[in-house]
Amino acid sequence: MTEPTENNPFAQSFDSLETLAETINEVLGCPVTIEDAGHRLLAYSAHDPHTDSARLATIVGRRVPENVIASLRRDGVIQRLADSLEPIRVPAIDEVGFSGRLAIAIRHKDAVLGYLWLLESGKTLGGRELALFKQAARAAADKMVRLQSARRKSREGLRDFMWMLLHGQFGSEAPIRDKAEQLGLALPAEWHVVVVQAAGAIDERAEQRLLDRVSASRSVRPVLHAVDRAQAILLCAPQLAGADRRAYAREAQAFFARLARGEEDGVPAAVGSSAFGQSYAETPARHREALAVLQTKRLFPRETERAFYYPDLGYYRFLPAIAAQSRAEVFRNESLVRLRAYDREHDANLLSTLATFLAHDSNAKTAAEALHVHSNTLSYRLKRIAEIGGIDLTDMDQKVSLYLALKAERLATDQKG
Amino acid sequence: MTEPTENNPFAQSFDSLETLAETINEVLGCPVTIEDAGHRLLAYSAHDPHTDSARLATIVGRRVPENVIASLRRDGVIQRLADSLEPIRVPAIDEVGFSGRLAIAIRHKDAVLGYLWLLESGKTLGGRELALFKQAARAAADKMVRLQSARRKSREGLRDFMWMLLHGQFGSEAPIRDKAEQLGLALPAEWHVVVVQAAGAIDERAEQRLLDRVSASRSVRPVLHAVDRAQAILLCAPQLAGADRRAYAREAQAFFARLARGEEDGVPAAVGSSAFGQSYAETPARHREALAVLQTKRLFPRETERAFYYPDLGYYRFLPAIAAQSRAEVFRNESLVRLRAYDREHDANLLSTLATFLAHDSNAKTAAEALHVHSNTLSYRLKRIAEIGGIDLTDMDQKVSLYLALKAERLATDQKG
DNA sequence: GGGCGCTTTGTGAAATCGCACAAAGTCACC
């Protein structure tokens, strides 16, 4: 079954698909392109300057342009390639800048892994050359299978590493560095954990799309990643190692804000990031920070609309601890209890008025506007609030106490309900 | 040695010193007073209306008036009583309203436990009656020793109970109720734990003085108590069982405030109280609350000057948790870091200006006055603070974040230093 | 010593606030 080795220049182990492409180019004297099944560019021969605009666009865009694919599909070329084990001569399609090609599907066990294209620049290949071309396709299939398996292994290794980091299974920094080196992974000096919360479970395709989008940001590099149901967990670092932290932080925030709003070629999703970390032994803490951002944004969407990094949460990051302590205590804030009782008995809005007033920085004008009441109404209510609740609304300590109590109550009720 | 029973009407077990006093009165036909060694009234016969003003004052004040004691001491009466085993006839001292008395020291093993006084109204006792008087003194000594031992036992039982409560050694409410019943102690429905912090270690005498003062408040009843070095720990409840909680809380606060300022016949001391509790199984938590009040008052004396009950601490009670979480986090508040750096480099006061401004409820006028600067100076500094720190000083959330961060920093530095 | 940036203080106009007062609506209670 196998061809004799002496006649087959492709019966060797190639470093990469690039090397194979160059070898095909040398053997057959024509520009060569290797694509995967999704028409993404995998490799191409660079030596030959003769090329058409379709190939140029493919190389620049790392993918066959949509209109070229559409034309080939319309003409039945893709179908014929899928059906045939032999090379097919594809005629030119001038509208899309596609000059004629010799093409063959790269196959492995009935599945099409990709396509091998050859631009017959000027000449026409004969029978022996066609056989060589077929052998080249077989070599490409071989290499692609190997690469895929290597990539899968490497991906699995990195994924396992990420989970071990997230679960804090290393204890100290040294074994983390060792493991990273073993995986051939350069650990950046500064990094942060980003969690992207999708609407539903994230599959491998969606994860890959997300990673591609992040990489395409040109500033954020996803160093490691993992998926936990609807959450993608990314360990991110500056794309450029020497970049200014502040500048990077701004860019990353801007990028993930666009991503969250669905402006990055995807659906809107909630996004939260940890603070920047140096020690990788603290990955679990950073992960919790990113989750805390998500949780806080869920509970206080308006207040934390612009928050992305954990430190941006400000005092909101203390709320869980505050709420927990409040829950453990036997008493409730007397002022709030009284105001709530008054609201209940008189069908009033003192509590929400107080909350709005405080949230608007004790500014009577804006608070009245937000409540859609006359500023005198607010003034009157505040006087009642001060009376009934025994509150001095010019005392920062009292106001902060009330403000935090209100926030903690909201956290408590929202978490229960 | 012992006198024959048939001749000794005091050779029986008396219910109390009061019964003994009444019996002496019946046997000898004169008003009787029994005092302890400190001239505090222990018992007196009530049947006979003939009495002098010194005795009257003693009964009303539960103690022999100072001037009477001074006179007796000056005249060597006390000394003679201490030296003699026999009754002594004390002449009248008209200046202090003291008519003549028959007196004898109540002794036990060389120690004087107290004094027995007899007002010979009109008549003069003879030899047999003097012997009876001596027997009465011996009966008083006997009763006092028994009482003292019973009291000591009961006191020790209560002290042990208090410590068991404070250490949470009961687990649930039922065994606490059982133990209290066994000790003959009625547990009030609502109570609070008060900790009084003295300058130095509290001995038994000081503890007793404190308890007397609290009892004398007429509103606060110390139900149980314990001493831990310089801290007296009191479990207090309303003196009147049915009293209004609010009213009691106010009175207790007022009383302990006076006590703290040293206005209650003692040295100034720090005082803190827990919230009100119902479940005695939560005594340790209430104790911690009272200690938290003391600790907070130590760290933030000005801000918590008027706080007494734990709930009065407001958000200050969250500060330890906030400071602990901040300490665990890798980042510091960026705004404060930048402001501190600016202050250091330019010898400025932006940080303290911000702190003062926030503490004065964002009131430019009062904050400027507190800082001793022109209000425009403050305004200028605030503009700089907003610029350098990237702060919006009209945003309640940002202000609260900064305020808490400043407080937590202060807590952290004060606890370290 | 002069320039420059930062800071403080002073001044005045504009905006805002606090508050008194009035009118009218709501609701519970007699």
Next chain:
DNA sequence: GGTGACTTTGTGCGATTTCACAAAGCGCCC
């Protein structure tokens, strides 16, 4: 159905605050 307490909205005015601008002081660097 009237009464009175509570609430909302409106008007107006004096006090206060805010803000922009100017002047001057201070310290640093060339």
